Amino acid sequence: MLEQARTRDCVILYKGDAYPVTVDPVMAATGWRGGQGVQWVSSSKDELLVTFSDGLYSGFLLWGSDESSDLHTASTRNQPAYQFTTIGAGGWIIMTNTFEKYTYTSRTGGGPLVPIVYNASDRLVFSLRGYFTKEDEWTLSGDPRAPNDYFIAFVIQAPSAVTSDYMTIQVSI
């Protein structure tokens, strides 16, 4: 039986560091999910600017840009309109459905999708699109930066029916 109300993309059980940052035009235009990994990016202005992580990290985003829980409230599209968001870093315990569900090879190979099997204590990095994953997509994609040793989290609770397929994560950024 489900013991937690998981009504957001990223549910917080223990809070770490959090601060506001500016999101780049790509993020503002395309939107993002809560729990999305981001990385620092250069700006011509005096601002702290982030964009989608491609395996590097600065933290993860607490709130998605268009979550159903924000609809019909003052938060509706507030973040993309003002091009800001809140980043989480340091030590957190979160539950999120923003993680890679299928292997990189099956997602990019055109064949049937092969689920990634997560287990408690697996170490996590960000994927090439900034989702939590146990796969090293730098190595799998032939990225010259491989291997990706920027581990930023552990699995506490693997996704399953009893967690509504959310993964519980101990973040360490």
Added chain:
Amino acid sequence: MSELFRTRDCVVLFKGDAYTVSLSTALRNNGWSGGQGVMWEDSSLDEFRVTFSNGLYGGFLLWGSDESSDQYVSFLRNQVVVGAGVICLGGWLITTSTYEKYTYTSRTGGGPLIPIVYQEGLRLRFSLRGLWTIEDEWNLSNPLTSNPYFVGSVTQAPKASNNNYLGIQTSI
């Protein structure tokens, strides 16, 4: 145009852990800039003592010993006289002028100084004199060694619009 008042060596945007430590004789005699990296040092007294980092880390010092913002106030040279400073560790978001501006090779080689090019996302260590840098000065000064002690990453590269301060997300 700079959006922040950068009137100190180390400007804090988000605060992590901080506590008081004793300062080594070297620190007290020479002074230091805010944001200076420090490492633990043995002491015959029952105290937590730090000295200039040589690539190892305990944290970084929040305030410099002789910052212009402290002139003409009661804080003037307070840390040096009392022998205590405030060390910072954990996760901080800072912007600081205390980082290596020029490559280790050019600083020690006697030739023209070559600027270090910082970019967002690059990981930082402390240099042999305890300043933030992207270079591995252990390896550059002795190819048989390497410094694995990353203590931060670049959030904002130095440029005219931020008064050439380096933005750092610390992780100590």
